[in-house]
Amino acid sequence: MNTIYFNLLKYVHSPFLGEEVNVGILLCFPEQGRLEFRFPARFKRLRYLYQSFSERQLLTYLNSFGKRVARANTELNTALSAEQYAAFITRELVPADATVLRFGPLTKAVAHADDDPQQVADQYYELYFAETQPAPRAGQHKRDSFLISHFRRNLEAHDAGVFQLLRRNVEVQSATTAIRFDYAWQNGTQNFIKPVSLDLADAEEINRKAVYTHGWLHLLAPVATAENYRFDLLLALPSDRKLFPAFDKAVEILNATAAPKQLITEGRRLAEYADDAARYLRQHYQADPLGLYATTSPEQ
Numbered sequence: 001m002n003t004i005y006f007n008l009l010k011y012v013h014s015p016f017l018g019e020e021v022n023v024g025i026l027l028c029f030p031e032q033g034r035l036e037f038r039f040p041a042r043f044k045r046l047r048y049l050y051q052s053f054s055e056r057q058l059l060t061y062l063n064s065f066g067k068r069v070a071r072a073n074t075e076l077n078t079a080l081s082a083e084q085y086a087a088f089i090t091r092e093l094v095p096a097d098a099t100v101l102r103f104g105p106l107t108k109a110v111a112h113a114d115d116d117p118q119q120v121a122d123q124y125y126e127l128y129f130a131e132t133q134p135a136p137r138a139g140q141h142k143r144d145s146f147l148i149s150h151f152r153r154n155l156e157a158h159d160a161g162v163f164q165l166l167r168r169n170v171e172v173q174s175a176t177t178a179i180r181f182d183y184a185w186q187n188g189t190q191n192f193i194k195p196v197s198l199d200l201a202d203a204e205e206i207n208r209k210a211v212y213t214h215g216w217l218h219l220l221a222p223v224a225t226a227e228n229y230r231f232d233l234l235l236a237l238p239s240d241r242k243l244f245p246a247f248d249k250a251v252e253i254l255n256a257t258a259a260p261k262q263l264i265t266e267g268r269r270l271a272e273y274a275d276d277a278a279r280y281l282r283q284h285y286q287a288d289p290l291g292l293y294a295t296t297s298p299e300q
Helices: 044-049 054-073 082-093 116-131 144-156 204-226 240-254 269-282
Strands: 001-013 020-029 034-038 101-103 108-113 167-173 178-186 191-199 227-237 260-265 285-288 293-295
Touching: 001 054, 001 082, 001 116, 020 054, 020 082, 020 116, 034 054, 034 101, 034 178, 034 285, 044 054, 054 082, 101 285, 116 178, 144 260, 167 285, 178 269, 178 293, 191 204, 191 260, 240 260, 269 285
Parallel strands: 191 227, 227 260
Antiparallel strands: 001 020, 001 101, 001 108, 020 034, 167 178, 178 191, 285 293
16 A cells, blocks of 8 residues: 545635635645646636636636646656645645635545555545535436545545555456456455446346346356355436336345345435444544555454
């Protein structure tokens, strides 16, 4: 695991009011000597909050920050300390006494050594700014990525470092098939997480996806039983309430296999599942001297 740092960039329309809105996130990958900056393309919420808010001016500033970060990445060729990172912020981006734009406190987290900094930055951006993105319009359906995004947000609402303790892109193989899972974690069983959105166009598509999922669950069942695996499926409900009966039938199809599994529906059930995972991960990892995560000693 490698240390990473990040700071949220905040917009303060009136220092007198003391209201702050997150408008960007800056990440530092010290071992790689790399910085990543992300910000939304639109600020609809700020336009509604403040009549005198200038979106164009804010975007000008943010684009300028992005260019400075990109230039710094061409010049950096050594590891960065937290002090050097903080100095870059005040020297190149926002002075310590700035009023309208200011960076929040530095937060430490961890990332796998082989993680791509751009992908990690995208994940943190999605965590903090997913709600600024437009909601699906009428006629659009919740994709599998919708479930993964909500799982990550619920998980990291507890602690920004918890997400990095999950294994990612894990493949489970049997004699006849191989299925890749988005995440895996362990709490007695090895739990493999996969989104299965059933928010589809009609009952036939819902049935087809349920039958396909039942098929690979059945094929992986012997391996799961032998290795103490469990498959945790994140389910999205149909947007069209008329398709709820088709969803119920799909759940029956998924439950018809003997493969060890949990069916976790979006909403409160998904939030509870993420809460349980975060709590378990926190209990079984302890802070090292830098305030990061280190595996606890196994019980004797």
